[in-house]
Amino acid sequence: MEPFGYIAAADEKMAIDEAPRGTFIAGGTNMVDYMRLGVIKPTTLIDVSRLPLTNIEAAGDGVKIGALVRNSDLAYHPLIQQKYPVLAEALLSGASPQIRNMATTGGNILQRTRCPYFRDMHYAQCNKRQPGSGCAAIGGFNRSHAVLGGSPACIATNPSDMNVAMAALDATVHVHGPSGERDIAFVDFHTLPGDHPEVETVLQPGELITYVTLPAVTGKQHYLKVRDRASFAFALASAAVVLDVQGGTIHGARVALGGVGTKPWRAKEAEAALVGQAPSPAVFAKAADAALAGAKGQPTNAFKIELAKRTLVRALTEVSK
Amino acid sequence: MSEVGKPHDRVDGRLKVTGTATYAAETPVANVAHAVIVSSAASHGTIKAVDTRAALAQPGVLAVLAVGAAPKLPDANKKNSPQDKILQLLQDDALHYPDQPVAVVVADTLERAQHAAMLVASQVTEEPVALEVPGGEAYKPEHAGPRGEPDTTRGDLAAGLAAAKFKVAATYRTPVHNHHPMELHATIAAWQGDKFLTVYDATQGIFNVRDRLATIFGLDKKNVRVIDKFVGGGFGSKGSPWSHVPLAAMAAKQVGRPVKLVVTRQQMCSLTGHRPVTVQELQLGCDEKGALTAIEHKVTSETCRFDEFVEPSAIQTRMIYSCPNVVTSHRLVKLDIATPTFTRAPGEATGTYALESAMDELAYAANIDPLAFRIKNYSTTDEQEKKPFSSKELMACYTKASEAFGWSKRKMAPRSQRDGNWLVGWGMATATYPARQMPASARVTIKADGTAVVQVGTQDLGTGTYTVMTQVAADELGIAFDRITFELGDTALPEAPLSAGSMTAATVGSAVKIACQKAKQELAMRGGKGEVTVEHHNEVSKDHDKFAMHSHGAVFVEVKVDEDLGLVRVSRVVGAYAGGQILNAKTARSQLLGGVVWSIGMALVEETVRDPKTGRVITRDLADYHVPVHADVPDIQIIMVDEKDPHVNEVGAKGLGEIGNTGASAAIASAVFHATGKRIRDLPIRLDKLLPDVHA
Numbered sequence A: 001m002e003p004f005g006y007i008a009a010a011d012e013k014m015a016i017d018e019a020p021r022g023t024f025i026a027g028g029t030n031m032v033d034y035m036r037l038g039v040i041k042p043t044t045l046i047d048v049s050r051l052p053l054t055n056i057e058a059a060g061d062g063v064k065i066g067a068l069v070r071n072s073d074l075a076y077h078p079l080i081q082q083k084y085p086v087l088a089e090a091l092l093s094g095a096s097p098q099i100r101n102m103a104t105t106g107g108n109i110l111q112r113t114r115c116p117y118f119r120d121m122h123y124a125q126c127n128k129r130q131p132g133s134g135c136a137a138i139g140g141f142n143r144s145h146a147v148l149g150g151s152p153a154c155i156a157t158n159p160s161d162m163n164v165a166m167a168a169l170d171a172t173v174h175v176h177g178p179s180g181e182r183d184i185a186f187v188d189f190h191t192l193p194g195d196h197p198e199v200e201t202v203l204q205p206g207e208l209i210t211y212v213t214l215p216a217v218t219g220k221q222h223y224l225k226v227r228d229r230a231s232f233a234f235a236l237a238s239a240a241v242v243l244d245v246q247g248g249t250i251h252g253a254r255v256a257l258g259g260v261g262t263k264p265w266r267a268k269e270a271e272a273a274l275v276g277q278a279p280s281p282a283v284f285a286k287a288a289d290a291a292l293a294g295a296k297g298q299p300t301n302a303f304k305i306e307l308a309k310r311t312l313v314r315a316l317t318e319v320s321k
Numbered sequence B: 001m002s003e004v005g006k007p008h009d010r011v012d013g014r015l016k017v018t019g020t021a022t023y024a025a026e027t028p029v030a031n032v033a034h035a036v037i038v039s040s041a042a043s044h045g046t047i048k049a050v051d052t053r054a055a056l057a058q059p060g061v062l063a064v065l066a067v068g069a070a071p072k073l074p075d076a077n078k079k080n081s082p083q084d085k086i087l088q089l090l091q092d093d094a095l096h097y098p099d100q101p102v103a104v105v106v107a108d109t110l111e112r113a114q115h116a117a118m119l120v121a122s123q124v125t126e127e128p129v130a131l132e133v134p135g136g137e138a139y140k141p142e143h144a145g146p147r148g149e150p151d152t153t154r155g156d157l158a159a160g161l162a163a164a165k166f167k168v169a170a171t172y173r174t175p176v177h178n179h180h181p182m183e184l185h186a187t188i189a190a191w192q193g194d195k196f197l198t199v200y201d202a203t204q205g206i207f208n209v210r211d212r213l214a215t216i217f218g219l220d221k222k223n224v225r226v227i228d229k230f231v232g233g234g235f236g237s238k239g240s241p242w243s244h245v246p247l248a249a250m251a252a253k254q255v256g257r258p259v260k261l262v263v264t265r266q267q268m269c270s271l272t273g274h275r276p277v278t279v280q281e282l283q284l285g286c287d288e289k290g291a292l293t294a295i296e297h298k299v300t301s302e303t304c305r306f307d308e309f310v311e312p313s314a315i316q317t318r319m320i321y322s323c324p325n326v327v328t329s330h331r332l333v334k335l336d337i338a339t340p341t342f343t344r345a346p347g348e349a350t351g352t353y354a355l356e357s358a359m360d361e362l363a364y365a366a367n368i369d370p371l372a373f374r375i376k377n378y379s380t381t382d383e384q385e386k387k388p389f390s391s392k393e394l395m396a397c398y399t400k401a402s403e404a405f406g407w408s409k410r411k412m413a414p415r416s417q418r419d420g421n422w423l424v425g426w427g428m429a430t431a432t433y434p435a436r437q438m439p440a441s442a443r444v445t446i447k448a449d450g451t452a453v454v455q456v457g458t459q460d461l462g463t464g465t466y467t468v469m470t471q472v473a474a475d476e477l478g479i480a481f482d483r484i485t486f487e488l489g490d491t492a493l494p495e496a497p498l499s500a501g502s503m504t505a506a507t508v509g510s511a512v513k514i515a516c517q518k519a520k521q522e523l524a525m526r527g528g529k530g531e532v533t534v535e536h537h538n539e540v541s542k543d544h545d546k547f548a549m550h551s552h553g554a555v556f557v558e559v560k561v562d563e564d565l566g567l568v569r570v571s572r573v574v575g576a577y578a579g580g581q582i583l584n585a586k587t588a589r590s591q592l593l594g595g596v597v598w599s600i601g602m603a604l605v606e607e608t609v610r611d612p613k614t615g616r617v618i619t620r621d622l623a624d625y626h627v628p629v630h631a632d633v634p635d636i637q638i639i640m641v642d643e644k645d646p647h648v649n650e651v652g653a654k655g656l657g658e659i660g661n662t663g664a665s666a667a668i669a670s671a672v673f674h675a676t677g678k679r680i681r682d683l684p685i686r687l688d689k690l691l692p693d694v695h696a
Ligand SMILES: Cc1cc2nc3c(=O)[nH]c(=O)nc-3n(C[C@H](O)[C@H](O)[C@H](O)COP(=O)(O)OP(=O)(O)OC[C@H]3O[C@@H](n4cnc5c(N)ncnc54)[C@H](O)[C@@H]3O)c2cc1C
Pocket: A023, A024, A025, A026, A027, A028, A029, A030, A031, A032, A033, A048, A067, A068, A093, A094, A095, A096, A099, A102, A103, A104, A105, A106, A107, A108, A109, A110, A111, A112, A159, A160, A161, A162, A207, A208, A209, A210, A232, A233, A234, A235, B623
């Protein structure tokens, strides 16, 4: 690990004022891990974990979630359990209880990819770590990598489960930075790698995530995660679905996929294929085909295209029971 | 009542759960400096230069030992035994494998050493790497494992195959596994002058470490002391000293201070051994009634270019079933990798997977129940060695486990059971592991106050050695269990061998038993008064020449497979095992449970993946190298089958540390076949292999 400075932010203003000098740390479950690997080398850590952004409260028809709310507190909060079970399921499918007790909403949104080539500093090639150096994962072992949203520069997956539910729920991210506060639609928050995989979000330097809001949603919800073992593993494919079926017809559908996209993957095409139809295996299969229509596999991850379709079909089937 | 057999809690249990058991790296040593190994980024080639200037300029850095500028050790690669490894001690410029040590940084704190290590830059002229067993040039090694011939032929294979009514021919592949014991490999080295060296090392064999260090540094063995009071698992990886052990001693010598060196989890993928890839070709034939007429088991495994290790996967095939015509062989392919080594049930774990899978395939070809097929081919003697078994309660294992499992209700046809989205399948297999013993010494002191101290320079890998030896001593001495102290883990104590090969209970138990008897006699001769100390050197039971000695077991498994998603869950396991005298019912059960959990891992999740271009291990931590988590492990029922063995050794125990890791992975693979109708002959059985149509 590189030597680094440490500042404990006493309040939001201090955090933002200090931001140009350093990097935020919240639960530290991702940051400390990657600092120890040498992947992230902040000169100064600005510890925001003591900021009072820890509330979960009703806001209009929806809910407002502080950026420092721990993943476990969020998952078990009555408002979330009742109104956003898909979010609770997504959170509880991630990591382990110990990690969820530390991990925060803001940190989870911004967790970095698990690409093994990104995490192993011995590889010179990684465009995300070292812009312009190449991508060791393309042509390498890329079983965990994305089949949607990749570019010739990078195919790294956004690993978060929570983000998939947030994308499906049309969350809004509220940020506070040197030039004031602004709101960013969750689906626009993360960016595609394109030629610049080192840029992962639209967050500007020094901007702090303060809270996330969720609008009211109607319909039954489900998060399904498929992985190599029964627990404590990242998704090979996952699906967050909200299906509003009235009188035998799908009135509203929200679909997002995880484990397969370079960003939390909202599948509007799948939603279009569902709305107005009667739920049926054929309709679900069509929606799945639509969601994965643009997918591009690599030799060791092509199976995820079919796996993601099946995962989505299963999630839709469960939720329409 | 006898103490032996009782399910005593571990005597060191409280120390462990309260965090007060001192593992090697935790030993408080005054003035200790911290060493970090700098691993090579390049994979293979010639090390041209190692630039240590930036590292040396950092505050707190005491020394950087690097290729080209490290102290010379003329006997760096003199092996004391075949199990010793060729080490990479910064002596030459050959880069054999990724992560190979190119330098060692020593600093006053761990953090400073870690940081400085990141600043060491090496220049390597790289060469391409060969990483695949199939297609490589295979050669015949001199031995298969410490005891075995590489090749055997019994009867006439061609005739046996020609006579067969039913035949199968299949190739099975097992991947690289890393041991990943909880406790990282670690060494603290402290010199007392030039001639005396004390080492705290995480090891399965303190005496092997002592001897190797004595050889490498040209020291008298008596002047090297190795201490290891607790071991957090080894599974074979701590069976012989790896490079970091002498590197710590080199560093300590260089800086004139004790040095602690802990191998990182990432480095443990390459610097401390692995189970090699095996490719196993099997041909089996049986007659109309299911009697085996032929078995051929050809094993090819990987080894490194600069050293050799053979995974002896076909050894059990020579004796496990009755069959007149049996051919086995072992071949090696040299690759640009680090040295493979013993991994829990080396040979038998991978070998029983292939053989028992093929047995299931032949049972289906002949349309015979897989259990009935095993019973039909039961061997009552070791037909290869032409020796009787010293004891063999395998039949009772089959009966008890199958009854407890409810095997008789099984329908033969695949895909005949379903539970919602899940297809349900049942599979079974035979488990087997040799009962070994080695010479060992023990010292017993009976004190005037009626307490006793028993001392052996053995190790407790977490298996329960402290506890079971106390039980053995209690019975022999007639002294209460809690009035006896058992000491181990120090080369100042009487010599004992490696804790490996499931032989510690037999080896150390027998030495302790006889030493206790002698001490008691000695005390009686002195009229039962005062304090006596007796040391006894115990040799291996002579009966080892006359009998074939093995533990046996039978394991039955239920799996559930989600056909759409390819998910496999083991939902039930029943295993019955016969391992001679059980010394402690609780620690024995724990060993068997742990072995079965390893089998679940081997069948479904464990695989060390290498980057196809560089050979660097991709699965570098426990987030990527999957072992089963609790949610993957169902209720496992372990049945201990009574077995009296008057021949095997003085305590009658055969050892149970590894047998749990044999057979069960084949039972799982066969259960997956029974559930789905699909044979996956390439471990681990991950979901993409069960969904063949998902590959575009
Ligand atoms: C072994 C392991 C397994 C895991 N498994 C899963 C899994 O299965 N599924 C899953 O979804 N996740 C998994 N995770 C990841 C885990 O969810 C994340 O590490 C966690 O959510 C990060 O939150 P944190 O608060 O600890 O973030 P930190 O590590 O503190 O920070 C992460 C990033 O967010 C930034 N940041 C934090 N807070 C703010 C803020 N308020 N404003 C601006 N920037 C901020 C930091 O600068 C940093 O870049 C796993 C992690 C581990 C270690």
